[in-house]
Amino acid sequence: MSGSAAARRAGSDPLPREVLERVRAREPEALGAFFERYVDQVFSLVYRLLGDRTLAEDVTQEVFLKVHRAAPQLDASRDPGPWLTTIATNACRDLWRSGAHRLRKKSDSLEDDSGLAERLTRQQDEPEGEAIARERERIVQQAIGELPEPLRLAVVLHDYQGLDHLEIARLTGLGHAAARKRYSRALEKLGVLLKERLR
Amino acid sequence: MSDRARDPLPPDEPLTADMERARETLRALPAAAPRAAFRSRLRQEFVTGAIESAPPPRTLSIPWYRTSMARWGATAVAAAAALVVVSVMNQAPAWKLSDVRGEGIVVVDGVPIPTQHVEELEQHLKPGVFVQVPDGVELEIASAGELAIEYTAGTEASLPQAPGRWFQRHALAEVRVGELRFTTGSAFHGARLAIETHEARVEATGTTFAVICEPTGTCVCVYEGRVRVGTRGGVGMAMVEAGRRRYLFTDGRPDENAEMRDTEHAELPRFKARMSGMMK
Numbered sequence: 084m085s086g087s088a089a090a091r092r093a094g095s096d097p098l099p100r101e102v103l104e105r106v107r108a109r110e111p112e113a114l115g116a117f118f119e120r121y122v123d124q125v126f127s128l129v130y131r132l133l134g135d136r137t138l139a140e141d142v143t144q145e146v147f148l149k150v151h152r153a154a155p156q157l158d159a160s161r162d163p164g165p166w167l168t169t170i171a172t173n174a175c176r177d178l179w180r181s182g183a184h185r186l187r188k189k190s191d192s193l194e195d196d197s198g199l200a201e202r203l204t205r206q207q208d209e210p211e212g213e214a215i216a217r218e219r220e221r222i223v224q225q226a227i228g229e230l231p232e233p234l235r236l237a238v239v240l241h242d243y244q245g246l247d248h249l250e251i252a253r254l255t256g257l258g259h260a261a262a263r264k265r266y267s268r269a270l271e272k273l274g275v276l277l278k279e280r281l282r
Numbered sequence: 283m284s285d286r287a288r289d290p291l292p293p294d295e296p297l298t299a300d301m302e303r304a305r306e307t308l309r310a311l312p313a314a315a316p317r318a319a320f321r322s323r324l325r326q327e328f329v330t331g332a333i334e335s336a337p338p339p340r341t342l343s344i345p346w347y348r349t350s351m352a353r354w355g356a357t358a359v360a361a362a363a364a365l366v367v368v369s370v371m372n373q374a375p376a377w378k379l380s381d382v383r384g385e386g387i388v389v390v391d392g393v394p395i396p397t398q399h400v401e402e403l404e405q406h407l408k409p410g411v412f413v414q415v416p417d418g419v420e421l422e423i424a425s426a427g428e429l430a431i432e433y434t435a436g437t438e439a440s441l442p443q444a445p446g447r448w449f450q451r452h453a454l455a456e457v458r459v460g461e462l463r464f465t466t467g468s469a470f471h472g473a474r475l476a477i478e479t480h481e482a483r484v485e486a487t488g489t490t491f492a493v494i495c496e497p498t499g500t501c502v503c504v505y506e507g508r509v510r511v512g513t514r515g516g517v518g519m520a521m522v523e524a525g526r527r528r529y530l531f532t533d534g535r536p537d538e539n540a541e542m543r544d545t546e547h548a549e550l551p552r553f554k555a556r557m558s559g560m561m562k
Contacts, residue, residue, distance in 0.1 A: 111329045
């Protein structure tokens with residue numbers, strides 16, 4: 084594991100058990116700490132999977148609603164990170180399967196470059212290196228979005244979120260070998276897409 | 283969470299340069315942060331519990347017309363509409379009064395209707411009604427292309443449902459007294475017509491014949507084609523060929539099989555000829 088993925092996983096320690104116990108009791112202060120600890124992780128994963136900021140915010144809200152409802156059942160002896168990853172991933176998969184998402188996809192062509200103006204304005208104010216990095220990130224995100232949803236899930240969970248194939252297999256209901264194969268296919272496809280665009 | 287050292291499967295084939303590059307690019311992607319306003323609002327709702335009563339995100343809600351219930355409802359409505367259309371289209375042409383001879387009062391399901399009131403009489407001739415024809419009056423009723431029936435004077439009998447075009451291709455009439463003459467049309471092909479009297483049951487699949495219900499028994503005369511005739515319960519059904527008759531007695535005497543009656547020899551072909559225009 085390397086780079087940002089490793090940092091995303093190892094850079095923040097799980098909340099202490101006593102805080103999680105208070106989360107179970109829905110104490111506001113503990114809920115606040117829980118939120119601060121995990122909101123970026125959840126949003127970041129969801130954003131990479133969906134490639135749309137508004138959708139990612141809505142799904143993040145959905146995830147935290149589920150967490151709030153299920154708080155009394157939280158296992159305080161374990162890091163809730165994997166649990167949240169599962170909830171977030173399933174919320175994205177539910178969205179992909181939903182009529183609302185299919186409708187949105189149909190109308191996406193009209194809104195595809197809605198962030199262009201914002202990007203251009205921002206690029207005028209930032210140093211060239213940052214602008215290039217931001218543009219590169221946009222291209223990569225677009226390529227991820229062009230992968231079929233199961234392949235997108237495989238590659239984002241493994242290389243961005245830092246899960247191993249066994250964890251992904253459990254999360255997606257696939258066999259271990261199938262999860263690895265899917266990841267391999269996803270990486271191959273992404274490699275082709277990025278080769279064309281990141282010359 | 284675990285690291286890749288836990289992966290029990292052997293490593294896959296070496297990654298290509300493109301795959302390696304894609305992987306490193308992906309791993310180097312920065313964390314995406316939510317907008318500050320969203321973050322702040324969501325935190326407030328999560329901490330206070332207001333998130334439980336917050337309206338569901340608009341992008342995640344499915345318009346009512348895309349919900350599974352609406353889809354099932356639409357499917358059910360479409361299926362019901364299709365069923366109605368098919369049922370309507372399946373119906374044979376309505377009964378028409380093609381001729382009325384003589385004057386008198388016809389009683390249809392207890393409603394007395396003078397024979398001069400042809401339109402009113404025709405309006406009452408619905409499938410299943412019971413028709414009482416007085417002495418001196420004869421009616422000819424037809425469902426175009428399917429079936430024509432002649433009610434002779436003094437007949438009391440029900441009007442059957444004309445067989446459907448594709449399904450429900452069977453019809454049943456009951457004769458209490460008197461004589462009915464039948465002739466079938468091209469659209470009747472494959473359908474089945476049954477006529478019941480006190481003592482007999484007649485089954486036809488397309489032909490010209492007469493059923494005469496008298497105090498002594500029931501006589502079935504076949505001019506064209508073949509019909510099956512037996513007792514009312516459908517026992518002892520036997521085929522009666524063209525030009526023949528079968529008589530079932532009310533007093534239990536053995537059935538009589540003989541040539542068809544002279545009267546029917548004359549009347550059935552005339553009836554068929556009169557109706558031929560409507561039975562094509």
